[in-house]
Amino acid sequence: MKCVRCRARPEVYLRAHNAAFCRPCFVGWFQRQVERTIAAERMCTAGDRILVAVSGGKDSLALWDALVALGHRTTGFYLAQGISGYSQRSRQKVEAFALGRGLELRVHDLADEGLEVPGVAAATRRSPCSACGTLKRHFFDQAALEGRFDVLATGHNLDDEAARLLGNLLRWQTTHLVRQRPVLEPRHAAQVRKVRPLFLLGEYETAVYAFMRGIDSVVEECPNAEGATQLLYKDALNRIEAASPGSKLSFVREFLRTGQAFFAAGAPHEEGPPGSCERCALPAFGRLCAHCRLVIEVERRRGGGTPAASV
């Protein structure tokens, strides 16, 4: 087996693409895939200011690295979630990554508002993942808006998208299926475009890229992810992929190319554009956004003390 580009000894073989690469050629291939995806999906243009949401994991740091290598104007954003030692270790990885490359990083600490994910989940009796998702969406939007960024980029990869698609199909969540896209245009003045430039690159590919680029990311899993439904879906999809390489890629790509239109055409109940939250002015379906409803619930259950009304 030889590198498909330079015929040198390969270091990685991608079953889905039936292609082997040496290290330099793989890094170049990965970055070109990101560039092509950005161009094909019209995610951003040269000169756009991109806020990259980074968690300390391989995917978001690989994305940030690739965007910088491609010459994009980027700033990192890290949301400190207060998850025992995991958040501290992931924050260290992000800060070291930014410092080592001279990149701008913004950090928002949920502890400043008494909104650490474990505390919010316990107070509201929600799953930590549910609380985390609501908090992340709000603070990502807020950071992008306050920093006057043009685009918010996240490190969701092909495996994330395939697992999400499988979950949406298993429950026939048609409104979610209609909105499962790699680019979400703003539907409110307080939103920016949201993009997922890694949506056609598998988790293995982003891990290999991070390894080859010497990116020091968090290897451990978030402690709250154990038993998460998404992991069950990923395992099922990986068993299919092992028997039929390329299945995940065609599942997601062909859904977007052909399948999604059927759901969009027959979605009379798709939500219209959101209004503004009475409390924080960010997008809301109803008087209050999901984040402010969550914060109010936390305040009520805690007897009106913290968190502070800093939303």
Place this chain on the structure above:
Amino acid sequence: MRVHLHPQRRTVELAGRRTVATLLRDLEVLPGTAMVIRGDVLLLDSETVEDDDEIEIRHVISGGAA
């Protein structure tokens, strides 16, 4: 050989040379879900690992994104 599994933080000792594909099958690791690393180099499924090798198997599947 000594095989370190991450993020499980588990180490197993195995005897006998074998291909990486066989090693993964023996440890019930699905293809495409883990990187196999020797030193600072990734190994292909067709490569052979020996008794005196120190191998890292780094699982790549995570439960969420940024």
